[in-house]
Amino acid sequence: MxxxxxxxxxxxxxxxxxxxxxxxxxxxxxxxxxxxxxxxxxxxxxxxNPVARSLAGGRSGVIGVMIPEVAVSYSGEILRGIDEELASAGYDLLLHTTHNQRVKEPVFVHTLAHGLTEGLLLLLPSDPNAYLAPLHKKNFPYVVIDHQGFDDFSPTVVSTNWRGAFDATQYLIELGHQRIGFVAGASHTSSALERLQGYRAALQQAGIPFDAELVREGYFLRTPSYEAALHLLDLPDPPTAIFTANDVSAFGVIDAIHSRGLHFPDDVSVIGFDDIPEAAAARPALTTVRQQLVEMGRTAVRMLMEYITQPERPMQRVTLGTELIIRESCKPPKNSA
Amino acid sequence: MxxxxxxxxxxxxxxxxxxxxxxxxxxxxxxxxxxxxxxxxxxxxxxxNPVARSLAGGRSGVIGVMIPEVAVSYSGEILRGIDEELASAGYDLLLHTTHNQRVKEPVFVHTLAHGLTEGLLLLLPSDPNAYLAPLHKKNFPYVVIDHQGFDDFSPTVVSTNWRGAFDATQYLIELGHQRIGFVAGASHTSSALERLQGYRAALQQAGIPFDAELVREGYFLRTPSYEAALHLLDLPDPPTAIFTANDVSAFGVIDAIHSRGLHFPDDVSVIGFDDIPEAAAARPALTTVRQQLVEMGRTAVRMLMEYITQPERPMQRVTLGTELIIRESCKPPKNSA
DNA sequence: AATTCTGATCGAAGCGCTTCGATCACATTA
DNA sequence: TAATGTGATCGAAGCGCTTCGATCAGAATT
The missing domain is CATH 1.10.260.40 (lambda repressor-like DNA-binding domains)
Incomplete structure (x- = not known):
């Protein structure tokens, strides 16, 4: 012993x-x-002994992280940022995966907040209103990543979703596209909503009327996005370009393009969101809106550290910029070429 | 409270x-x-309260996981398996990332084993001899993933590395290749060694003499593999096909092929190992040897649970099968076509 | 020289739980 | 009826640490 x-x-x-x-x-x-x-x-x-230490009221050196899923690149990248920054701050990482089941969220948050952890990082919570207020009330340190607008007291770090979506759509418009489809994300997340609004704003600025037919929900997932894209492609007047709420959805859309016997990217352009590693690895490489995924994780950790050391610190919200990464998945529409 | x-x-x-x-x-x-x-x-x-519970000598419901890096797909997939299985067993996951620094391993193992955790999962340890004996001596439950042969008392779960490498090489030979390069993994891991031996065995069976010139170390990493491939490609009698110790290395090799102005896969075939998600996403899609990554994680957790509930259970080693996944990255050599 | 103050060090309580041995009520036996 | 046995329940110690208030020696003050 x-x-x-x-x-x-x-x-x-x-x-x-x-x-x-x-x-x-x-x-x-x-x-x-x-x-x-x-x-x-x-x-x-x-x-x-961190356990005894924690029981006795000292620091445990452990931070809890709640994440919807480990293996998706999006989460993985953010987790990497979290992990690296946590390591350099000398903290350990207690991981809870909800496996996308929102009912688990309150339980996990409760467990994490009343156990070993000194603070909490919540990635993409789907129902934060249900359990964040008590945490805030007792002044327990936490930071929410990639979700905002659900209350006015939770510290968050997010991306410029609106701007990113606007840029992507505008790029497509500049390429000459007029019929631009949008495979949207899960509508209970703020990022999905903001991206939709950015898309609409770019359309409007270009004087292109918004067509609800052209928007389908893909829930950030490959298969639903595949099906959404199939629907768009089968429209009487199908889109010549499709913007998707994330890269994973983009891959689903590309599947759909292939399965309809169309040429990608010549017949239909596709642009994603996130810039996960697969986006660069794919051929043709995926044009996408880069989020600073790793940096989001890092920033969240830094904020959390500040709340831990200075409990009275006022709530803070950080927004990280996005960047359009032009690769090979977008071409001008055929008829205009 | x-x-x-x-x-x-x-x-x-x-x-x-x-x-x-x-x-x-x-x-x-x-x-x-x-x-x-x-x-x-x-x-x-x-x-x-898990903390008090643990201090008082009860179960903490936490398993420690030591992993070299979070964001690499290989680790991510295994981690997913671990995570899923752990969740269904009602355990939490305390994660330690070594960030590939082997000096951190003994410290982490010590911390994890003397803290909250009831058991340990070690993914790809680089220097297990240095700290595993004490754990074993005190009968602390642990399972090693993807490393074996360093002692005779540690429970492990591994893949049929030799077989997988043999199959891959044989497939290349059947395609007509005679000059087959090998970008090897980090030589302190057993999997790297076994894959090298499988490669050599297949060569030998086909009566192709082994040429040390054709083997370069890529350390499982993209950039070193890129450089290794450059070296191979610049040989007077360059390989017409390259087998790599993992998929990440394969992408490095493909980069090298492109950077030498060669056509991939027509001029040089490439075959990987692992079948990470990027392998299927890439275009041309990567032919590779599939490891049951998720299943490795799951199996390790199941074994660990058995050691926790039955401390006297004898040491067990599990080997999971590999499978050749033929996609688009291998062609017959040009001259033979 | 007696008193007060200062500040480093110590003792002990307590964090929330598990677990061992003691207890106590009841049933069983002679 | 007294003695013994049985087994559910309880009390208390202890896991390894933090932290509050007490202590005690030395310095400063009168």
Whole structure:
């Protein structure tokens, strides 16, 4: 069994509380005793037990992360940012995956907030209103990633979804497209809504009337997006370009284009959102709106650290910029060429 | 503050120990008291505090996972399997990423094993000999994923690396290739070694002499593999096909082929290993050896659960089969066509 | 020299739970 | 009826740590 603080105290000839103070810097301890404690720690190869520490009211060094799914690149990239930043802050990562089941969210948040964790990171929560208020009330540190507008007290980090969607749509318009489809994301997320609005705004600015026929929900998922695209492609006056709410959806749309025997990207252009690694790896490579995924994770962690160290710090919201990444999946429409 | 077991006990009119026994099933409690306890739990919305539970010597419901990196698809897929299986077993996941720094491994293992966790999953450890013996000695449950042969007491789950490499190489040979390059993995991993041996075995069986010139280390990474491939391509008698130790390396090789102005896959065939999602998404889609990544994660969790519930269970090693997935990245060599 | 103050160090309580041994009521046996 | 046995329930210790208030020696003050 590993040594305890008691053994360190005995070896150093001091009390447990002195050891604790040395280790935590919670109280001035004379250089001599400090040194004796440090020596004892070294000799015994002692490490603080995070569990006991946490129970006794100290820091546990663990941050809870709730994420809808691990394997999707989108989450994976954000998680990477979280993980890297957490590591450099000396924190561990307790992961909860909801597997996209929103009923699990309140349970997980409760467990995480009343357990080992010092703070919480919530990625793309689907029903935050249901459980965030109590957290906020008791001043428990948390940051929400990629969802906003559901309340006015939760710190968030998001992307310029509206702008990104606007840019993507505008790019398509500049290429000459007039019939532009949109495979939208799950409508309970703010990002899906904002992207839809950005799309509409770009259309409007170009004087292209909005056609509700051209918008179908793809829920950020490949198969539903495939089906949505099939529907769009089968329209009497089908789109010559399709903008999708994320890259995964874009791949579903491309599947649909192929399955209708059309040529991609010559017959139908596709533009995605996110710039997940697969977007660059695909051939033709996917033109898309880059979100700073890794940076979102990093930023969220940094914000969380600030809330942990300064509980009274006022709520803060960060918006990270998006960038249009032009690759090979968009061409001018055929008739205009 | 959330209710404690004491409050539950008071409300139910029983002792704390009775509540504990009801909740853990550690001792028979009369139906009447059981019911009273359950009611109190429900009324107070009580949940056991995992931290206190763990300190007091009970189950914490947390499994530690050490992983070299989160964002790589390979790890991500295995992590997904782990995560899913853990969730269905009611466990949480404490994640430690080494960021490929092997010095962190012993520290993490120590922290994880002496903290909250009931068991450990080690993905692709690079230096397991340095710290696994003590764990084994104290009978702490753990399972190693994708590394074997470093000792004779650690439970492992691995793939048929030799077989997979053999199949891949043989497929290339059947296509008519004679000059087959190999971009190897990091040589401190058993999988890299086994794949190399499978490659050599297939060559030998076909009567093709092994040429050390044709083997370069790519460390499972894209850029080093790119450089390794450049080297191979610049050989006086360059390979017409390249087998890589993993898919990520394959993409590096493809980059190199393009950068030398060659046509892929017509001039040089490429075959990978892993079958990460990007392999199927790429165009031309990557022919590769599929590992049951998700299943590896799941299997490891199941094994771990058995060790946790039955500490005396004998060491077990599981090998999962690989499968050649033929897509579009391999053609017969040009001169033979 | 006696008193007060200061600040480093210590002791002990307590965080929420598990678990061992004690207890106590009841049933069984002689 | 007294003695013994049985088994559900309880009490208390303890897991490893933090932290509050107490202590105690030395410095500063009169």
């Amino acid at each position: 590993p040594p305890t603080i008691k053994q360190v105290a005995e070896r150093a000839g001091v009390s447990m509380s002195t050891v604790s103070h040395v280790l935590n810097g919670t109280h001035f301890v004379s250089p001599e005793l400090t040194q004796r404690v440090l020596n004892a720690v070294q000799e015994l190869d002692y490490r603080l | 959330p209710p404690t077991i004491k409050q539950v006990a008071e409300r139910a009119g029983v002792s704390m120990s009775t509540v504990s026994h009801v909740l853990n099933g550690t001792h028979f409690v009369s139906p009447e008291l059981t019911q009273r306890v359950l009611n109190a739990v429900q009324e107070l919305d009580y949940r056991l």
